[in-house]
Amino acid sequence: MDKGCWRQTVALVVVVLVSTNAEASFSRHMNDFIKAVKQVEAGHPASEPVAVLRRLRRAAGLNDAFIQHFLGNANSSGPEIGAHLSGYIKKAMHHRMTEDTKEEGVVLTPDGTTVALTPLLLGIEAGLLSKTAGRVRGLYQLTLAKDLSSSPLTQRLGPDGCWDSLTSPQVFTLLDSPSVLTTAQVNGGMDGVVLGMEVSDKSKRPLKLSSLLTEYYCHQLGSKGLDAAPRLISRRRRENFRGLVVPPLLTRKVVKSVELQRRLKGRSKMDVKEKKQLTAEVREGMKEFVHMYMDCPPMIPRCMWGAEPYRGTPTNLSLPLSFMYIHHTYTPSQPCLTFEQCSADMRSMQRFHQEDRGWDDIGYSFVAGSDGYIYQGRGWLWRGAHTLGHNSIGYGVSFIGDYVTRLPSQHSMGLVRDQLASCAVGGGRLVANFTLQGHRQVVNTSCPGDALYNEIRGWEHYGEVKKGR
Numbered sequence: 001m002d003k004g005c006w007r008q009t010v011a012l013v014v015v016v017l018v019s020t021n022a023e024a025s026f027s028r029h030m031n032d033f034i035k036a037v038k039q040v041e042a043g044h045p046a047s048e049p050v051a052v053l054r055r056l057r058r059a060a061g062l063n064d065a066f067i068q069h070f071l072g073n074a075n076s077s078g079p080e081i082g083a084h085l086s087g088y089i090k091k092a093m094h095h096r097m098t099e100d101t102k103e104e105g106v107v108l109t110p111d112g113t114t115v116a117l118t119p120l121l122l123g124i125e126a127g128l129l130s131k132t133a134g135r136v137r138g139l140y141q142l143t144l145a146k147d148l149s150s151s152p153l154t155q156r157l158g159p160d161g162c163w164d165s166l167t168s169p170q171v172f173t174l175l176d177s178p179s180v181l182t183t184a185q186v187n188g189g190m191d192g193v194v195l196g197m198e199v200s201d202k203s204k205r206p207l208k209l210s211s212l213l214t215e216y217y218c219h220q221l222g223s224k225g226l227d228a229a230p231r232l233i234s235r236r237r238r239e240n241f242r243g244l245v246v247p248p249l250l251t252r253k254v255v256k257s258v259e260l261q262r263r264l265k266g267r268s269k270m271d272v273k274e275k276k277q278l279t280a281e282v283r284e285g286m287k288e289f290v291h292m293y294m295d296c297p298p299m300i301p302r303c304m305w306g307a308e309p310y311r312g313t314p315t316n317l318s319l320p321l322s323f324m325y326i327h328h329t330y331t332p333s334q335p336c337l338t339f340e341q342c343s344a345d346m347r348s349m350q351r352f353h354q355e356d357r358g359w360d361d362i363g364y365s366f367v368a369g370s371d372g373y374i375y376q377g378r379g380w381l382w383r384g385a386h387t388l389g390h391n392s393i394g395y396g397v398s399f400i401g402d403y404v405t406r407l408p409s410q411h412s413m414g415l416v417r418d419q420l421a422s423c424a425v426g427g428g429r430l431v432a433n434f435t436l437q438g439h440r441q442v443v444n445t446s447c448p449g450d451a452l453y454n455e456i457r458g459w460e461h462y463g464e465v466k467k468g469r
């Protein structure tokens with residue numbers, strides 16, 4: 001079941017009833033953050049969304065010269081939010097990394113991804129302030145470019161992280177030491193760009209901030225999955241972002257952010273040579289951003305789906321590999337449509353592979369849900385147990401469901417066929433002319449099901465088995 005956007009009316013009644021003390025128990029779940037926003041809205045029902053955002057920004061102390069340059073002074077936004085609520089908001093929004101690699105200022109969303117709130121909310125505020133639809137002043141600087149510009153030489157980006165609890169999340173621990181931009185910051189920044197652009201269109205009906213966040217983060221997929229889902233939902237974060245942004249634009253905005261920061265600090269303008277050099281460095285750094293967050297599909301790491309540890313010592317693959325083998329899980333037979341269900345499916349397959357089959361780990365390298373995400377199995381580096389006799393030369397990618405007579409959603413097939421494949425090639429994990437095959441082509445099995453097998457025969461990279469190899 002999607003914890004998602006709950007029974008809103010019930011929640012609202014509860015919010016009103018316990019309003020003064022509830023914030024003490026608010027977690028770092030987007031649902032709780034939305035509840036807090038509702039309380040802010042309920043205090044001043046006539047407030048425009050932009051006034052609500054300003055009051056949040058004031059509570060969070062997001063009022064430096066860079067932000068004011070685009071959004072104005074947050075102090076000029078009517079009465080302050082009460083101390084309890086503002087304490088929660090400040091903690092939830094204030095982004096920082098602690099020494100023990102905890103990331104603060106981020107919330108878990110119902111789709112299983114984590115977002116930094118500051119770039120998200122600054123992007124929306126910029127969009128609401130824009131005079132012309134689609135031309136939002138400061139949109140990229142406030143969401144992504146300022147952070148990217150803080151150290152344009154660093155190539156490494158990320159990492160993602162994991163929560164202490166999925167039902168009442170409080171602590172988010174990064175999987176590695178932080179870089180200039182974590183995955184949660186990128187997620188929040190992308191959402192800020194996408195939603196900021198959307199709300200800049202004044203011809204659309206204006207929404208309360210809490211409603212906008214609810215529609216975007218809490219949409220529950222129907223049985224057709226993403227094939228029949230609305231355009232503007234968090235599960236489509238990367239595709240929407242790709243539709244709006246080309247890398248040279250982002251490069252220009254990063255350079256502009258650096259220029260503005262220098263100006264605000266009273267430093268001299270960059271000369272032509274300095275600017276050229278900076279642009280070249282940013283352009284180089286942007287390649288990694290594009291690879292990780294625009295080419296690659298969004299991936300749910302092992303710790304997020306609740307994986308048991310690998311038993312024993314994994315065998316490293318020797319990269320790049322030459323094959324990708326397509327599977328279906330058969331059991332579970334139904335496509336999974338929520339983070340909770342897909343995660344439960346991953347855990348049950350891992351249990352079966354470890355307990356009943358006696359393997360070290362879930363066999364597959366990657367698994368495609370129908371919720372818009374790829375779930376990490378053994379991943380890029382460890383040899384899998386998916387395609388007997390071929391595990392050292394290829395990745396095994398499985399679709400959750402039984403595809404003997406029907407197909408996975410077009411969306412989840414696209415994630416594997418287009419994005420996972422180009423991500424693997426771009427990251428040096430698969431050779432550029434790799435061969436894609438169905439499990440049944442090399443092992444005596446009906447996997448990946450007749451329907452799915454017939455489908456993949458039309459995919460780029462599909463290859464017959466060469467005799468005498």
Ligand SMILES: *[C@@H]1O[C@H](CO)[C@@H](O)[C@H](O)[C@H]1NC(C)=O
Pocket residue numbers: 063073075
């Ligand atoms: C905003 O108000 C706070 C106190 O309410 C004050 O400390 C801060 O300096 C003000 N900031 C600006 C930019 O006016």
Ligand SMILES: *[C@@H]1O[C@H](CO)[C@@H](O)[C@H](O)[C@H]1NC(C)=O
Pocket residue numbers: 316381
């Ligand atoms: C496998 O790779 C990891 C890093 O990716 C490395 O730390 C480890 O030593 C490698 N193991 C072997 C047996 O080469």
Ligand SMILES: *[C@@H]1O[C@H](CO)[C@@H](O)[C@H](O)[C@H]1NC(C)=O
Pocket residue numbers: 431433
């Ligand atoms: C793939 O490309 C490499 C080098 O570019 C070449 O040696 C190899 O034969 C190609 N493999 C196939 C299956 O075409």
Ligand SMILES: *[C@@H]1O[C@H](CO)[C@@H](O)[C@H](O)[C@H]1NC(C)=O
Pocket residue numbers: 444445
């Ligand atoms: C493939 O498996 C089926 C049933 O599992 C069996 O009847 C058949 O003989 C097998 N074929 C080969 C070539 O091993």
